[in-house]
Amino acid sequence: MSQKVFAAVQSGEKQTKVKTFDLPKVADDAGLLRVEVSGVCGSDWPDYKKYIGDRILGHEVVGYIEKIGRFAEQRWGLKKGDRVALEEYLPCGHCNRCRSGEFRLCAATDKWNGGIRFGFTTISEAPSLWGGYSQYLYLHPNSVFHKVPEHIPANQAALALPLGNGIEWAVNEGGAGPGKTVLIQGPGQQGLSCVLAAKQAGADCIIISGLSADEERFKLAKKFGADFTIDVQKEDIFKRVKEITGGEMADLIIDVASGGPATVTAAIDLVKIRGTIILAGKKHQEIPEFYSDKLISKYITMKGVRGHSYQAVERAIQLIASGKYPLNEMCTHHFGLNEVDKALKTVGGEGEDGAIHVTVNPWN
Incomplete structure (x- = not known):
């Protein structure tokens, strides 16, 4: 029997249900991430207020490489057990935007025009595990990663993208x-x-x-x-x-x-x-x-402007790792997988008060 994965799935406008999925098989050019924590971005709230189909939100994802294909290992420069922050973008890798370092503007990952990206794509797109509000996340061959030092607390590591x-x-x-x-x-x-x-x-x-x-x-x-x-x-x-x-x-x-x-x-x-x-x-x-x-x-x-360059995220992780600023005070709320609806509503001003950066731990 295949291993089951629990994920919080948006099932309607401002509605979430925890559902189970099969752990996907990993091809030679893909991988699987064991999600440690996922931040709740401010952009998740307007997405949550509209329904385009069942999907797993969450794109400020930090976790550990659980499985990795042999080709992906070479392409990504990663191995099983590495701790990484994941970018939401899934660029093609060969267009002018990608080749010039502006992969966040690649048409393949443009969610407004049919592209796919983490935290937005519906579960109808195999293998369904496209969002961070899940115990495991499928790593597409075009995934973009940043290594995260072990000493950074998980909730602060989730600040890499913002x-x-x-x-x-x-x-x-x-x-x-x-x-x-x-x-x-x-x-x-x-x-x-x-x-x-x-x-x-x-x-x-x-x-x-x-x-x-x-x-x-x-x-x-x-x-x-x-x-x-x-x-x-x-x-x-x-x-x-x-x-x-x-x-x-x-x-x-x-x-x-x-x-x-x-x-x-x-x-x-x-x-x-x-x-x-x-x-x-x-x-x-x-x-x-x-x-x-x-x-x-x-x-x-x-x-x-929108989004971030690769180098900006690298610099962000260096800044977080330095411990120079009290970033723990920015991390105000933490929720479990059964509380994703509350987490999203807290960011949207309809939940708990005083939110700045909110995180979801899918193992709680």
Whole structure:
């Protein structure tokens, strides 16, 4: 009799059931991961609110190589027992995007246009185990890995991708560094990751804005290196940034806020001439009163970004391993496999309070 695997399967809009699957056979070019922990990404919540078919969510996955084919062992440079962080992308490996290092933009892993990726693909696609809210996860031949040192606690290791996003957006795309004033809109896990990235890159001044409910997140942002926090419900953000910067305004603004589009239009007024605005927080609606002439008159660069490069995740793991920052304080909630619904609703604001980074242990 084949070994059974337990996994939390999305079975409807904001509905989850724990189901059993057969442990898949592993071909020479594939593998199997024993999931240690999986983080709950903020993007899992909008995915959970819509139903496209039964699927196992979860793409911030850390675990151990349980089985590995002989060809995969050579291609991946891994062996059984290695501890790894898994990227969500399943790129083709041969297109221009892949060959130039931008595999996250490969059409083969574009979930919005029929591509497959971890934490999104339905169980109808054999062998079904495509998500991290499962005891085991199938390792596709095109999987992308990062080795994880054993001394890193599992819940902190699951920060590799969100912190990789922060490094990608703040530093690689935004150019945060010495001499720069950085304003981050939104103090969630991605915003806090941007604070860490900007601090590590040597930015002169880091400001983070949010709501009154974000008081505890503001305290953690200060520990991560933020110089100023702004509660936009109590302070005029434009006046406050003008005061902090001596009228110069911010060199770089990173919008990771999950609310409406007001932060986008505000960023245009808050950035300095020849400044840069990074848009990373989806609004899921059109932006009214978007006056594009201001981009021209202020010579503003505005970029949309998503995901992380391979090198950004490598740097994130190095930063986590250093123990330089109190990342344990970012890891606020931990749930078992039977509590995946609660974990997702906690991230979405419908569960437990005070969430920043939430993890699921499929063996609890």
